[in-house]
Structure formats: C-alpha cells, structure tokens
Amino acid sequence: MQHVDSRKDAGAIPALDVSHVSHSYGRKRALNDVSFSIAPGTFAVLLGLNGAGKTTLFSLISHLYDTRHGSIRIFGYDISRAPGEALRRLGIVFQARTLDLDLSVYQNLSYHASLHGIGSTEARRRIDEVLAAVDMSGRLHDKARSLSGGQMRRIEIARALLHRPPLLLLDEATVGLDVKSRAGILADIRRLVATEGISAFWATHLIDEVDPSDHVVVLADGNLVADARVAEVIRLTGTMSIGEAFSRLSAAAAESVP
Numbered sequence: 001m002q003h004v005d006s007r008k009d010a011g012a013i014p015a016l017d018v019s020h021v022s023h024s025y026g027r028k029r030a031l032n033d034v035s036f037s038i039a040p041g042t043f044a045v046l047l048g049l050n051g052a053g054k055t056t057l058f059s060l061i062s063h064l065y066d067t068r069h070g071s072i073r074i075f076g077y078d079i080s081r082a083p084g085e086a087l088r089r090l091g092i093v094f095q096a097r098t099l100d101l102d103l104s105v106y107q108n109l110s111y112h113a114s115l116h117g118i119g120s121t122e123a124r125r126r127i128d129e130v131l132a133a134v135d136m137s138g139r140l141h142d143k144a145r146s147l148s149g150g151q152m153r154r155i156e157i158a159r160a161l162l163h164r165p166p167l168l169l170l171d172e173a174t175v176g177l178d179v180k181s182r183a184g185i186l187a188d189i190r191r192l193v194a195t196e197g198i199s200a201f202w203a204t205h206l207i208d209e210v211d212p213s214d215h216v217v218v219l220a221d222g223n224l225v226a227d228a229r230v231a232e233v234i235r236l237t238g239t240m241s242i243g244e245a246f247s248r249l250s251a252a253a254a255e256s257v258p
C-alpha cells in the first residue's frame, strides 16, 4: 500500500502527536498502527471515506475511549497520563448535534464555561468574544431550537473555543449544511487559525474542503496512507489533483484488505 509521509516543523512541540495508535471493536480493527503529528498553528485535514476510522481516532484523541495501544499527546501532554492538562488544550466539535435545544445560546455557553471553572464575569466576556468570532453576536438570548443547522454549528464552535484551547478538533462539522453555510464555517475556522494561531484538525470526506496549502492526513480502512502537504501527496501519488490522489489511496487500501 502507498504511504506518503513528510514530517514538518520537527523542532516544535506538536499540537497533536499520535504515535502507533491501534483500536479494535471486538474483532474489527478500526485503526491500525497510526502515527502522525500536526504542527502548532496549522490547519490540517483528516480525510477518509465512511468507515475509514476518523470518528474512532477523534474518540481516542478526546479521551472518550482509552488509548490501549500507542500514545496520543496534545501539546506534549499524554492523554492517558495527564488527561486534565491535555483536554484543557483541546476544543471539540462533534459530528452529532450536542446543544441543549431548550436552553438559550447564553445558557448553553455559560454551562460549558462553568464546567471549565470559568467564573461568571469572565464567562460573560468570553461568550461575547466567541460569539463575535463566529458572527453570532446578536443571538445571545435566542433558544437553540430556533436556530438553523448552520447557526447551531456556529454556536457549537463558539462553545468549543470558550476555554481558549490551542487545538480544535472538528468531526465532519459541515455535515448536513447547505453549500453557503459549509463555506462560511470552513472560512471561520481557517481565519481563526490564521489570526489566533490555533491549530485545527478538520475531519471530512469532502475533497472540496481541502485547500492547496493544507496538511492532509489520509486514513483508509484504519490505515494511515498519507501524511503530507497537498502538493506532496499529489506528487508522490503521481496524480493531478488531491481528489484523484484520495481516490487512488482509498482504492489501494480497499484492494489490500484480505
């Protein structure tokens, strides 16, 4: 199987370091000895078809599951040995909707702030700040139920930013949204990476969400099959586009499944 690899910024502590991680559900091997790292201040894309192992990887990074094989470090903190330090540096936007629909935007956000031990005065300041960052300032007292799918996603992103994590994980954050909302949310995250210096790890199977300057990590059937900048993946696969490279890498992985 083709495996494209080019590590960058070897000197800096990675925002995320995944080392020899495997995970199985019973007899089903969902991740197979996966290793890669993401440099601080970068937008990285986790590409994989349905069932490639993206959500499993995110569940391990966010400590929903224990990492039994291999290790995961967030800014140098091992998620198993120092979960508090690691998770403090991590904001997560899950694939499934997680707002409490009966609460207002303010109540949803202030509840999250209190979970992170942020006092009420500081919480109010930060809520204003994060709502401005996702262009939702006017919606503080609206019930979550009254928001569109795209607006709910923006509030979930605002919530993930409240404790000011330097690393943001987004699992298929644009699923179910129209083209305009998808583009807007993706642009917001790219802007946050550019202006705030945070790192974002964006899981998707949609190739049009990948920019030429992105670092892409490609999973296929639980195996890491590429870990490089877009141009490098295209060059090393001998293809003409990242879409073609992704199809080729995913097909090669499918053929090698016994």
Ligand SMILES: Nc1ncnc2c1ncn2[C@@H]1O[C@H](COP(=O)(O)OP(=O)(O)OP(=O)(O)O)[C@@H](O)[C@H]1O
Residues within 6 Å of the ligand: 025, 028, 029, 030, 048, 049, 050, 051, 052, 053, 054, 055, 056, 057, 205
């Ligand atoms: N709870 C579970 N029990 C058993 N098998 C599971 C479980 N969760 C995932 N799997 C299997 O593990 C593999 C990886 O699934 P995972 O959800 O991580 O992939 P994914 O890339 O996130 O896919 P999608 O894009 O469809 O969300 C798949 O074969 C899936 O069927």
